[in-house]
Amino acid sequence: MxxxxxxxxxxxxxxxxxxxxxxxxxxxxxxxxxxxxxxxxxxxxxxxxxxxxxxxxxxxxxxxxxxxxxxxxxxxxxxxxxxxxxxxxxxxxxxxxxxxxxxxxxxxxxxxxxxIETVSYSFEEKEYEVDLFKDFYITKQLLSSIKTTNRILNVTASIFANENALDNCLLLNDSKNIVEAIQGNLFMLSGNKLITPPVSEGCLNGVMRKQILKLAKTIAEIEIVEEVISPFELQKADELFITNVIKGIQPITKYRKKTFGVNFSKEILTKLNEEIAAVV
CATH class of the missing domain: 3.30.470.10 (Aminotransferase class 4, branched-chain amino acid transferase, N-terminal domain)
Incomplete structure (x- = not known):
């Protein structure tokens, strides 16, 4: 009983x-x-x-x-x-x-x-604001890179975002570097350099992350780098966006007092939809 x-x-x-x-x-x-x-x-x-x-x-x-x-x-x-x-x-x-x-x-x-209502990936051109979630941290280990049902950190961060009228939060690892967003990998465009944290930092080994890295290589002027992103570097970025297989690409337009563009996000989203249309 x-x-x-x-x-x-x-x-x-x-x-x-x-x-x-x-x-x-x-x-x-x-x-x-x-x-x-x-x-x-x-x-x-x-x-x-x-x-x-x-x-x-x-x-x-x-x-x-x-x-x-x-x-x-x-x-x-x-x-x-x-x-x-x-x-x-x-x-x-x-x-x-x-x-x-x-x-x-x-x-x-x-x-x-x-x-899902739409077949193709798309995003609304409206403000999408994020901030850091600092109550708990992701550990730099193999378990952090796979999808287990132990997602209490993400749940708590989602509640924090909702309580603070944020659209999302950026999660930190135990070295206080940015790892990912609540439900997706993070990319940062700074000049002609596209940066995403390496899996060794504790981020999810995302399927869409892999596709974006591949598609970005087809853009001649873009340098692709997997390296650590500190919170300080966000203020110097031109664009930030989140990726996952359901949403595709979600641009971040605001982090604290900094605003970001969406031009590269649009370009890579177009390439993503063209690739999918060719196989389905």
Whole structure:
């Protein structure tokens, strides 16, 4: 028996009591965008999920191939009739048993999906203000670069942003350098140099981050650098933008008293949409 919201019920009627993802954050996940029944950047998402499972020592089933992964995502969006444009998340969690030490490393997974209104990536040209979140810090370690369900820092930072009428926050690592935004990687344009923090600083090894780095290399005058970004350097930037696979690119227009342009963001967004249109 358990007490659930003040009512005594049988334990079997509440699956959360046996879910290690809920009890210990013992789960990893991927969020993908589906366009015209095609998983964007399928290979990147699949191999990042496999790598994440290996890092936390989950047992990968023999049938969990890339084709199987794709099939599980599309079967749900097809059923929901949203395969034209959808956001889909797959959460992989270790099966129940044990406390901190699991009794086995086998896994189960859960997929859920929702429709996205637009197929192409776009952004509204309106003020988008950010500030630093300094209550808690990301550690410079491998676990910070994968998507686990332990996202309490991001949740707390989101509440802080909402309480302070901010659109987003920039997260710092334990060296007080900027790592990423609440829900995406950060890029900074300074002159002709496009800078993003290296994964070794503790940022997520983002799928869209990889695409932006690749596309930026096609712009002749742009120098691409993965290096540390200190809060002081934000004041000298020409542009700042956030990337993830659902939103694509989100320009930052204001940080404290500094305002930023969006011209490069528009250029790279156009290239991104052209690349996607060519494959879907």
């Amino acid at each position: 358990i007490n659930f919201n003040g009512t005594i019920i049988t334990q079997d009627s509440n699956i959360l009591t046996q879910n290690r993802g809920f009890l210990y954050g013992d789960a990893v996940f991927e969020t993908v965008k589906i366009v015209n029944s095609k998983v964007l950047y399928l290979e990147d998402h699949y191999f990042r999920l496999m790598a994440s499972m290996r890092v936390v020592r989950m047992e990968i089933p023999m049938n969990f191939t890339m084709e199987y992964f794709e099939e599980q995502l599309l079967s749900l969006t097809d059923k929901l009739s949203i395969s034209n444009s959808a956001r889909v998340r797959i959460t992989v969690y270790r099966n129940d048993g044990g406390y901190y030490l699991p009794t086995n490393n086998t896994i189960s997974f859960l997929v859920h999906a929702s429709a």
